[in-house]
Amino acid sequence: MKPLRRALLLLLLASLAMTARAQTPQPALELVVLGSGGPGATGRAGSSHVVLVDGVPRILVDAGPGSFARLGEAKLALNKLDLILLTHLHADHAGELPGLVKARAVSSGRPITLKIFGPAAQRARQRDDADFPSTRRFVELLFGRQGAFGYLRDFSAPLTFQVTDIAASTKQPRVLLNEDGLRVTAIAGHHRDAPAVIYRVDHGGKSLTFSGDIDPAGHAALRRLAADTSLLVVNSVVLDPPDSPPVLYTLHTAPTQTGEIAADVRAGQLLLAHLSPAVDGRRDAVQAAIRQHYAGPMTWAEDGLHLVP
Ligand SMILES: [Zn+2]
Numbered sequence: 001m002k003p004l005r006r007a008l009l010l011l012l013l014a015s016l017a018m019t020a021r022a023q024t025p026q027p028a029l030e031l032v033v034l035g036s037g038g039p040g041a042t043g044r045a046g047s048s049h050v051v052l053v054d055g056v057p058r059i060l061v062d063a064g065p066g067s068f069a070r071l072g073e074a075k076l077a078l079n080k081l082d083l084i085l086l087t088h089l090h091a092d093h094a095g096e097l098p099g100l101v102k103a104r105a106v107s108s109g110r111p112i113t114l115k116i117f118g119p120a121a122q123r124a125r126q127r128d129d130a131d132f133p134s135t136r137r138f139v140e141l142l143f144g145r146q147g148a149f150g151y152l153r154d155f156s157a158p159l160t161f162q163v164t165d166i167a168a169s170t171k172q173p174r175v176l177l178n179e180d181g182l183r184v185t186a187i188a189g190h191h192r193d194a195p196a197v198i199y200r201v202d203h204g205g206k207s208l209t210f211s212g213d214i215d216p217a218g219h220a221a222l223r224r225l226a227a228d229t230s231l232l233v234v235n236s237v238v239l240d241p242p243d244s245p246p247v248l249y250t251l252h253t254a255p256t257q258t259g260e261i262a263a264d265v266r267a268g269q270l271l272l273a274h275l276s277p278a279v280d281g282r283r284d285a286v287q288a289a290i291r292q293h294y295a296g297p298m299t300w301a302e303d304g305l306h307l308v309p
Contacts, residue, residue, distance in 0.1 A: 026055040027308045028204025034067040036301035038092030046092040047274045059083040068099040078107035086118035087212025088196040111158040119195035120165040136163040187225045190218030206230045206309045230309035232267035235274035255286045259293035273301040
């Protein structure tokens with residue numbers, strides 16, 4: 001082919017490819033895993049996800065240690081991120097919040113309002129146990145005027161926090177936000193003594209549901225919120241009994257239970273997240289247990305994984 005004709009052909013192909021890309025509709029929802037591990041320092045960041053709404057990173061779900069670095073690696077623009085959903089206030093889920101909030105603060109010179117949702121306070125049930133602060137108090141301790149990082153309120157851009165506590169008595173789905181076709185709902189979860197919340201994000205006919213860390217006392221709530229969800233994210237820390245330490249079954253969900261729940265709610269996809277080394281090291285057994293009940297697409301979380309429900 002003559003050089004000129006070849007150049008024209010290449011130009012035509014390039015413009016066709018660009019048109020095709022421009023016409024590809026943006027997915028209504030996307031999920032980026034920032035942290036797929038925790039609490040042990042195993043090379044995975046602690047539990048954390050970003051939800052993209054119409055291609056825009058809008059929602060942070062948990063803020064586990066290490067997620068700050070993963071956020072930068074994922075090259076996600078932060079300047080529209082305005083919702084933070086905390087499943088519970090354990091350090092492997094909330095420990096990186098100050099670093100991420102500062103990254104958000106320096107992402108824009110404009111005033112920022114962060115809406116933060118999380119569990120309400122819980123007094124210790126036994127004398128030697130610790131109290132859990134409410135999410136409002138937690139944010140106050142970090143970013144309030146007397147807080148550890150109070151300077152962040154006007155460090156880069158004026159920063160306002162709107163914090164909502166979700167009570168453990170929230171047994172029916174509660175709508176937290178419903179604007180421009182984006183709906184966020186929550187229901188109380190159960191993570192032994194730590195107050196916990198299960199979240200669901202709906203947009204454009206798709207949905208993501210996050211179990212958080214959950215023990216069997218929270219399964220009815222998870223089933224209620226996750227009905228027909230497009231993508232169910234289940235934290236996966238233990239093996240089926242008796243292969244994990246007994247105490248962990250009072251905190252977490254076993255693979256057979258995960259399979260039952262995913263099947264019962266007719267989940268479009270299942271993502272196994274917050275992977276412990278025990279689960280990671282016995283993937284065949286975990287998968288076989290889940291497959292007894294659930295036949296849909298199943299993915300193992302990795303830091304940086306991008307999923308479209
Ligand atoms: Zn955890």
